[in-house]
Amino acid sequence: MWRIPQARLSFLIRSTYDILPCPRNLHLWYGSEVNCHLSGTQNPSLQHILTGCKSALTRYRWCHNRVLRKLAEVLEYTDSKQIRPAYHPSNRGYTSSGKGLNHGTLPRKSDLS
Numbered sequence: 001m002w003r004i005p006q007a008r009l010s011f012l013i014r015s016t017y018d019i020l021p022c023p024r025n026l027h028l029w030y031g032s033e034v035n036c037h038l039s040g041t042q043n044p045s046l047q048h049i050l051t052g053c054k055s056a057l058t059r060y061r062w063c064h065n066r067v068l069r070k071l072a073e074v075l076e077y078t079d080s081k082q083i084r085p086a087y088h089p090s091n092r093g094y095t096s097s098g099k100g101l102n103h104g105t106l107p108r109k110s111d112l113s
Contacts, residue, residue, distance in 0.1 A: 015046060022046040 001069035024045040038055035
């Protein structure tokens with residue numbers, strides 16, 4: 001835990017105890033009025049800023065889904081370009097317990113039980 005950079009550790013501790021200077025705390029401490037720039041919520045809390053703002057989550061979800069779509073396109077394109085050998089049981093090597101590979105041979109019925 002002490003290997004965490006000091007700024008990150010400070011953020012974690014201050015956010016746990018809800019003492020970061022978010023608009024709600026600034027309102028409590030100094031009486032200032034601030035609205036969320038995205039949703040218009042008056043004096044948003046730290047929870048609203050990090051996880052509760054529907055406008056921010058919508059933007060984040062849109063970006064996230066675009067990245068996933070692009071990744072899926074690349075994977076599908078790469079997958080369609082690969083040449084795979086036809087599967088045939090005789091192409092597989094089978095191993096019985098305590099023995100090496102028996103290339104090109106199928107297991108005997110007694111090996112399956």
